[in-house]
Amino acid sequence: MRLLLVEDxxxxxxxxxxxxxxxxxxxxxxYDGVSGWELASSVDYDLIVLDLMLPGLDGTELLRRLxxxxxxxxxxxxxxxxxxxxxxxxxxxxxxxYLTKPFxxxxxxxxxxxxxxxxxxxxxxxxxxxxxxxxRLGQQVRRAxxxxxxxxxxxxxxxxxxxxxxxVLSRTMIIEHVWDESFEGLTNIVDVYVRHLxxxxxEPFERKLIRTxxxxxxCLTDENEA
Amino acid sequence: MNTRSLRFRLVxxxxxxxxxxxxxxxxxxxxxxxxxxxxxxxxxxxxxAGQIADTLLANLKQTGPDFLAQEIESxxxxxxxxxxxxxxxxxGQVLYVSGPPKDQSFDSTGLAAAAPAPVPARKVxxxxxxxxxxxxxxxxxxSGDRYLVEVGAPxxxxxxxxxxxxxxxxxxxxxxxxxxxGGGYLxxxxxxxxxxxxxxxxxxxxxHNLGERLPVPRTADELERLSLSLNxxxxxxxxxxxxxxxFVADASHELRxxxxxxxxxxxxLISSGHLTLELREAxxxxxxxxxRLGRIVEQLxxxxxxxxxxxRAEWVSFDLAELAATTADQMGLLAKxxxxxxxxxxxxxxxVKGDRARLKQVVVNLLDNAIKYTPEHGVIQLRVAAINGxxxxxxxxxxxxxxxxxxxxxxxxxxxxxxxxxxxxGGAGLGLSIVRSICxxxxxxxxxxxxxxxxxxxxxxxxxxxxxxxx
Numbered sequence: 001m002r003l004l005l006v007e008d009x010x011x012x013x014x015x016x017x018x019x020x021x022x023x024x025x026x027x028x029x030x031y032d033g034v035s036g037w038e039l040a041s042s043v044d045y046d047l048i049v050l051d052l053m054l055p056g057l058d059g060t061e062l063l064r065r066l067x068x069x070x071x072x073x074x075x076x077x078x079x080x081x082x083x084x085x086x087x088x089x090x091x092x093x094x095x096x097x098y099l100t101k102p103f104x105x106x107x108x109x110x111x112x113x114x115x116x117x118x119x120x121x122x123x124x125x126x127x128x129x130x131x132x133x134x135x136r137l138g139q140q141v142r143r144a145x146x147x148x149x150x151x152x153x154x155x156x157x158x159x160x161x162x163x164x165x166x167x168v169l170s171r172t173m174i175i176e177h178v179w180d181e182s183f184e185g186l187t188n189i190v191d192v193y194v195r196h197l198x199x200x201x202x203e204p205f206e207r208k209l210i211r212t213x214x215x216x217x218x219c220l221t222d223e224n225e226a
Numbered sequence: 227m228n229t230r231s232l233r234f235r236l237v238x239x240x241x242x243x244x245x246x247x248x249x250x251x252x253x254x255x256x257x258x259x260x261x262x263x264x265x266x267x268x269x270x271x272x273x274x275a276g277q278i279a280d281t282l283l284a285n286l287k288q289t290g291p292d293f294l295a296q297e298i299e300s301x302x303x304x305x306x307x308x309x310x311x312x313x314x315x316x317x318g319q320v321l322y323v324s325g326p327p328k329d330q331s332f333d334s335t336g337l338a339a340a341a342p343a344p345v346p347a348r349k350v351x352x353x354x355x356x357x358x359x360x361x362x363x364x365x366x367x368x369s370g371d372r373y374l375v376e377v378g379a380p381x382x383x384x385x386x387x388x389x390x391x392x393x394x395x396x397x398x399x400x401x402x403x404x405x406x407x408g409g410g411y412l413x414x415x416x417x418x419x420x421x422x423x424x425x426x427x428x429x430x431x432x433x434h435n436l437g438e439r440l441p442v443p444r445t446a447d448e449l450e451r452l453s454l455s456l457n458x459x460x461x462x463x464x465x466x467x468x469x470x471x472x473f474v475a476d477a478s479h480e481l482r483x484x485x486x487x488x489x490x491x492x493x494x495l496i497s498s499g500h501l502t503l504e505l506r507e508a509x510x511x512x513x514x515x516x517x518r519l520g521r522i523v524e525q526l527x528x529x530x531x532x533x534x535x536x537x538r539a540e541w542v543s544f545d546l547a548e549l550a551a552t553t554a555d556q557m558g559l560l561a562k563x564x565x566x567x568x569x570x571x572x573x574x575x576x577x578v579k580g581d582r583a584r585l586k587q588v589v590v591n592l593l594d595n596a597i598k599y600t601p602e603h604g605v606i607q608l609r610v611a612a613i614n615g616x617x618x619x620x621x622x623x624x625x626x627x628x629x630x631x632x633x634x635x636x637x638x639x640x641x642x643x644x645x646x647x648x649x650x651x652g653g654a655g656l657g658l659s660i661v662r663s664i665c666x667x668x669x670x671x672x673x674x675x676x677x678x679x680x681x682x683x684x685x686x687x688x689x690x691x692x693x694x695x696x697x
Contacts, residue, residue: 105489186590192560213496216496
């Protein structure tokens, strides 16, 4: 998978590129709009991470040219602007997703993978992590063959964790996905729900699957702690 | 009536001055006239006394007292003309004295003899409160006899005239002052009307409608200048406020990029797997703070966008009761975790128009606050109802309450009632500012009642959606 990262803030570009390369993506970096357009129009990228405020050539304009040319690359727009009209304008110009700074790298990764249609846990409607089974069709959860009763929110939380098993999900990502943006800033609600989820999913069993990653968030994994 | 008002004071001064001038004028007129009339009366009497002395007494030896009396009667007819005439010799013998006047206007029978060294004129009180003005004229006859001629007249006509004038002035003065006050009141009122308009408008200008201006009376006078300078001042305040808002927006915007770098670097570090447990803890702790910093920046940015008057593009009509109930349900576990009972009274539809996500944030922030500051096993009540054409949302709790002196500040940015009690909660003191800004953007009022120890009640009133009547 080949990605293009167009970002004028050199430090942001470098740290993102490093993180993405660690995830085994091939990453090209452009630090301004003009070189970004040159790369994007000559190489066939799978995905372009595009900052909006660029010197030389504006991100929105680059996107418009790209779509005009007929490029099918997925485009994830990255910006500090998050006013609604900017969002609308960019979706009209052909952006596939939108992420506002500051964001968690984990979230960028999750979104990139979603855009590349590579769901980490496969397309199966039953998600499996160790002996835990999450049936997305029947909205049922079993562990070691035993059925576990969850409330709707607990289920939504577990499904989100399970569908990104092995990934660290930040509280902000969890809130936006399981609740909605109105709950932003209310991160303790995630902690409370995770605790309740643990009581049902982890406590009766010896092997603990839900891990807290300090400062980063939560992760559902059957790997032992490194 | 406000006795300190400019209008009252101007009119009072005006009336006071008018009265003083009028009274002074009246006194001067009365005194002057009285002086003139008295002098005139006195001169007349003195002239007569002189005539009598010169024409009748010079030849008294030849003519005799009877002739004198006849002459006086025929020339002066004192009884008919209300005059008093007396002629006496130096030894005290009275040669002639006029009788009482025909109209009995005075009675001069008891009048004492003139003093041995007579003054040119004197006033004598008679019974019946009558005053006679008597002019005296000594006369030395060629025969060597000394005579004294006294001619008097009552001051009654003069007094009557002065009295009538006084009455006239007494009626006229209050009338003139009344007309002066009335006219002054109207005139001052008209002159000051723009002041009233200006202050009314000024009272309505707050930080949320600083774009408005005071009315400028086109009178080319001091008031026009005043309102123009006040408007210029409002302009400068608006600019300053705008600058500070822009600064907050710019600052929070500029902080995003370094925060992104910081976060991504730390996340990369943590997921690299090369860290010892100790280091991972430390990096995790830093990440938590970066997270918090990020949240504060987000909230500040959200606030500055709300202040800038976000577009109403996302306004929709929806049921506030349903929104509140759902939100309370979503947050139920937070309350349950502390053993707090949340009762939700939102059964009737309460249609409102607004940004659903933002208003939901209001409910979230208020409920979160209530849960934070209510001790275990407390009670929280959420009520939504349509009252008097307004949608009313109320969140009351049995929490620790807010001290009276803190109540006016709880909606201020970064305000904390006290450091200790919010430390665990991890808030930055922006939640309620956001509530207020969202409410302001929706034309809603938010107020709070609180008693330390027994709880707080936050109430939000916003307009009902058009075309819907309250039940």
